[in-house]
Amino acid sequence: MSGRTSGDVILDLQNISLRFGGVKALTDISFNVREHEIRAIIGPNGAGKSSMLNVINGVYHPQEGRIVFHGEERRKMEPHKAAAQGIARTFQNIALFKGMSVLDNIMTGRITKMHASFLEQAIHFGRARREELEHRQKVEEVIDFLEIQHIRKTPVGRLPYGLQKRVELARALAAEPTMLLLDEPMAGMNVEEKQDMCRFILDVNDQFGTTIVLIEHDMGVVMDISDRVVVLDYGKKIGDGTPDEVRSNPEVISAYLGVSH
Numbered sequence: 001m002s003g004r005t006s007g008d009v010i011l012d013l014q015n016i017s018l019r020f021g022g023v024k025a026l027t028d029i030s031f032n033v034r035e036h037e038i039r040a041i042i043g044p045n046g047a048g049k050s051s052m053l054n055v056i057n058g059v060y061h062p063q064e065g066r067i068v069f070h071g072e073e074r075r076k077m078e079p080h081k082a083a084a085q086g087i088a089r090t091f092q093n094i095a096l097f098k099g100m101s102v103l104d105n106i107m108t109g110r111i112t113k114m115h116a117s118f119l120e121q122a123i124h125f126g127r128a129r130r131e132e133l134e135h136r137q138k139v140e141e142v143i144d145f146l147e148i149q150h151i152r153k154t155p156v157g158r159l160p161y162g163l164q165k166r167v168e169l170a171r172a173l174a175a176e177p178t179m180l181l182l183d184e185p186m187a188g189m190n191v192e193e194k195q196d197m198c199r200f201i202l203d204v205n206d207q208f209g210t211t212i213v214l215i216e217h218d219m220g221v222v223m224d225i226s227d228r229v230v231v232l233d234y235g236k237k238i239g240d241g242t243p244d245e246v247r248s249n250p251e252v253i254s255a256y257l258g259v260s261h
């Protein structure tokens with residue numbers, strides 16, 4: 001456990017149930033996320049982790065339950081509204097524009113922050129010009145922060161996998177989120193790439209104060225960087241607590257940690 005302090009509850013998920021036809025993806029799940037913490041969601045394949053992230057992000061709308069974000073109950077929220085409220089995410093399978101440069105991909109993370117009209121942008125004048133400079137400056141800050149200056153002009157598709165994941169993180173950060181959802185940020189990475197990604201996640205959390213909710217299969221990573229862990233199995237919550245509490249929870253051990261993954 002990182003030992004960092006975290007604040008008030010900013011996201012409260014209460015009795016969430018989500019079904020796809022006859023498939024119960026999530027059943028009566030409640031947990032919360034505190035400001036500035038690193039909160040992991042773990043569980044075997046098909047446990048409902050990605051579905052949970054999609055509920056937080058407004059992609060899926062649960063049939064039952066309440067979602068309270070910053071003290072307000074959320075009604076059917078669409079993903080673009082989640083983005084406007086400061087929630088950004090990365091995906092299990094990298095979702096970048098492979099033919100575009102690293103810089104241009106990260107610029108797309110600024111879209112929700114763009115105010116100038118299409119016409120203003122087209123003639124590249126006044127407000128649009130000022131805005132573009134601001135966006136560029138923010139993107140350059142993110143590029144420096146994630147140490148990817150050397151690849152800023154490279155088309156993303158030519159980069160090794162670990163760096164593509166870092167570019168995806170950069171794009172999410174360019175939106176200046178207050179809450180960052182990471183769907184398996186270490187998947188497919190070698191040991192060195194994982195170490196780098198861990199360092200960046202901790203630095204983002206520390207330096208920007210960003211709250212982080214992540215799904216991760218690598219238990220070493222989860223136990224190292226998370227403040228609290230929620231454990232799902234077959235769409236139900238079977239554990240919730242600090243890494244130490246979760247590690248010693250018999251139900252978790254038999255359902256998850258005890259099986260090879």
Ligand SMILES: Nc1ncnc2c1ncn2[C@@H]1O[C@H](COP(=O)(O)OP(=O)(O)OP(=O)(O)O)[C@@H](O)[C@H]1O
Pocket residue numbers: 020023024025043044045046047048049050051052
């Ligand atoms: N869009 C969908 N339509 C139908 N069923 C779905 C959909 N999304 C998820 N499911 C089902 O919901 C259950 C939970 O899936 P989910 O992807 O959330 O699990 P997961 O824990 O993220 O798994 P993994 O570790 O394999 O990514 C599974 O039975 C899955 O088949």
